[in-house]
């Protein structure tokens with residue numbers, strides 16, 4: 001196991017593998033690393049400073065915004081814009097494309113990000129996370145970036161990753177050459193390679209879903225959950241339920257241990273018929289990572305990474321994890337739909 005490699009060295013090694021690289025992508029990734037350190041610093045002291053609690057305003061998703069959300073959002077906007085390597089940004093906290101301040105160059109990349117996912121858990125000191133998804137622009141550099149750049153299928157991502165602020169702070173990312181995890185060494189303030197080439201187990205025994213929504217799910221999903229819990233289904237190892245209610249935390253555990261995470265479409269909130277999670281800043285980056293790690297990610301009917309987006313903040317059902325578990329889920333949905 002490679003130890004002692006810092007994330008900066010890892011990113012630079014990655015650049016050396018691409019002889020034509022200008023260093024722009026490297027500078028962008030390094031800005032994300034610095035942002036992660038700044039957000040981690042504030043998250044770590046959340047219970048101590050006045051950042052705890054509500055900011056008293058509502059974000060574009062209609063959710064109460066916590067002060068840490070705002071801090072994380074501003075940190076990412078500032079650090080990514082000042083690289084001069086992005087043409088626009090899209091934050092889960094803001095309705096529209098974020099314009100890059102005029103004093104900075106505009107580059108060939110754009111980033112979708114959720115600055116602090118799972119923030120409703122902040123007050124309870126539950127693990128939360130930052131999620132990012134990087135694309136190349138598709139419009140000419142002399143034009144202002146627009147929706148054509150921002151609404152690309154997840155297959156077009158050039159990198160994706162997340163930072164989990166938990167018992168330790170980890171950064172997990174992929175540029176399309178495997179998934180690599182780095183753990184923060186607080187004594188030196190560096191992310192050190194701790195999980196090289198992460199591969200998700202082909203099959204797990206953990207399922208993660210908010211079963212309070214059970215009666216609002218489609219028949220195929222209900223059949224699958226019933227099967228998971230059926231003691232007579234012939235499971236080699238009985239499944240166990242683990243649900244934190246923080247996507248990054250639930251995803252990270254299943255990535256390492258194996259299993260399946262489900263946030264299906266539900267009819268609990270008629271305003272959100274496609275489920276709760278956002279395609280561009282949650283489902284696509286996590287799907288890019290899981291496929292790089294040998295897993296699968298689906299809506300139940302289609303591969304997440306192949307969805308052609310139509311809105312910046314569109315929501316999608318997300319079923320993601322170990323390949324065999326996700327495949328079995330898809331079989332249940334297909335059977336139910338065929339009835």
Ligand code: P6P
Nearest residue numbers: 117118119120210245246247248
């Ligand atoms: P529920 C957190 O608010 C979040 O966006 C994800 O991090 C998490 O997976 C999901 O919502 C939890 O939603 O409806 O189970 O509370």
